Amino acid sequence: MPDSKPVGSVATIDGSFLLSVGGAQQFYWIRPGETDPDPLSFASGERTPDAIVSIAVVSDEVWLIGKSGTEVWQTTGDQNAPYIRISGRVYSDGCADPATVCTTSYNGLPCLLWVTNKKGVMIAQGSPQRISTKSVESQLSGTTNIRAWAFRWNLHDFYAVTHDNGTLVYDLTTQTWSTWDTYGLPVWAAHLGIQVDEQIYAGDISQGIIWKLEDGYLDEPDLPIVxxxxxxxxxxxxxxxxxxxxxxxxxxxxxxxxxxxxxxxxxxxxxxxxxxxxxxxxxxxxxxxxxxxxxxxxxxxxxxxxxxxxxxxxxxxxxxxxxxxxxx
Structure with missing residues (x-):
């Protein structure tokens, strides 16, 4: 990064890498074939006067999610200014933690989810919409160390949010919330994960173990499923x-x-x-x-x-x- 600036988050669009600067409003881009961003290949958030917490791509839109607000950009096709803010696409919901920002699908189309600075949960497929209930927001209020991940399992799309005291899971297919935990723990042990095609991998919260989430198992190793x-x-x-x-x-x-x-x-x-x-x-x-x-x-x-x-x-x-x- 120019001037050894720290990278806050990374996203990709049309073969280019987008890198937000940690603690700043700027983001840089790396074009296909390049290995480092040009010092002049940057832009800055214009309408939200705070640092970019996370940068994300949904379809052909670039979302700059700040601490207290969000703005949406798009590609221009101009090599000198490849990204521009979309007029009227500025929202007042920021982000509590970059580890909660996830992209998945909803009704067969890409969408974006995150926990806001107000401890609500938003889904964006076009304009953001609040999906958290008062009960969910009450549980998230005052919590720290929030992280989330998304996966598709048994024809359902899930967004799992883990905080200090529990794991809340939103089923995008049925639009319902539930609580998941591992037997003997206050949270679901699979607190972070990734999906590669149909295979789901999850990291254990207390052990250096990578789990596979698969059908056909009626219990966890040495633990019942309740x-x-x-x-x-x-x-x-x-x-x-x-x-x-x-x-x-x-x-x-x-x-x-x-x-x-x-x-x-x-x-x-x-x-x-x-x-x-x-x-x-x-x-x-x-x-x-x-x-x-x-x-x-x-x-x-x-x-x-x-x-x-x-x-x-x-x-x-x-x-x-x-x-x-x-x-x-």
Whole structure:
């Protein structure tokens, strides 16, 4: 870099490298065939008066994401001034940490995601849109050491954000948030990673290990995989009976003919302050694909309603489609 300036972030577009200067508004470019930027091959952010935290490319647009704002540039085809800011494409959301900036796909088209300086989460495919909920922003508020990565798995696109106290994962396909963690840890051990074609590699947060994320495994090495799913049913009056909860899910898929996996259910009538014990229901043996999974005689529900939480930790395929209350 000219004058030994530090490189803050790197992106590529049309065979050229774009390098932002750490702690500054400038970025340089390296044309195809060159190895170092020319001292005159630079431009500066114009509308956001702060340093570029990260530079990213989405389709044919160059995004300069600063500490407190973002502006979008485009190519010009002019060798002397190859990049120019797009008029009207300036946004007030900056970036909390360059390690949260990721590119992935949404509805089959490229998009950009990052955690903002306000601890929200944005997705940009054209104009930025907020995808974080109040709950997600509350968890991110006050946290440090935030990082994220994106990957595509089982036809779903995921954006995984790890902070000091947990890992929040956004499913772009279903537009829902969930919490992932590794058994015995407050966070998901795969805190950073990369996808090369169909293969997903992840770095372990506490060990010098690179993991492969693959289908077909029903547990982690020496650790169980625990899946938890919750839902709330609101009621207007006290004394509403909870005769049964029927769960429509994949049954008959244990790994052997002798295993009988169990689904667990507990509930709370005070927004999660206190919980019932776990109740268990079998999922049937291998080949029993029509097995009925029902929890019965669950007492009376009180206003404002009941929170149900399902838990599954056996070595078997697991998918819940839906659940019904008091189904005849």
């Amino acid at each position: 899946r938890e799913l919750s839902g709330f049913i609101g009621i207007a009056d006290n004394g509403y009976p909870c005769d049964s909860v029927n769960v429509r899910m994949n049954v008959g898929w244990p790994p052997s003919y002798t295993a009988t996996p169990l689904l667990e259910l507990r509930w709370s009538d005070d927004y999660g302050f206190s919980w019932s014990p776990y109740f268990q229901a079998p999922l049937g043996r291998k080949g029993q694909y029509e097995y009925d999974v029902t929890f019965r005689s669950l007492g009376m529900m009180q206003r404002p309603g009941r929170e149900f939480e399902f838990r599954f930790s056996d070595k078997a395929k697991f998918r819940i489609d839906y659940a019904t209350l008091n189904e005849a």
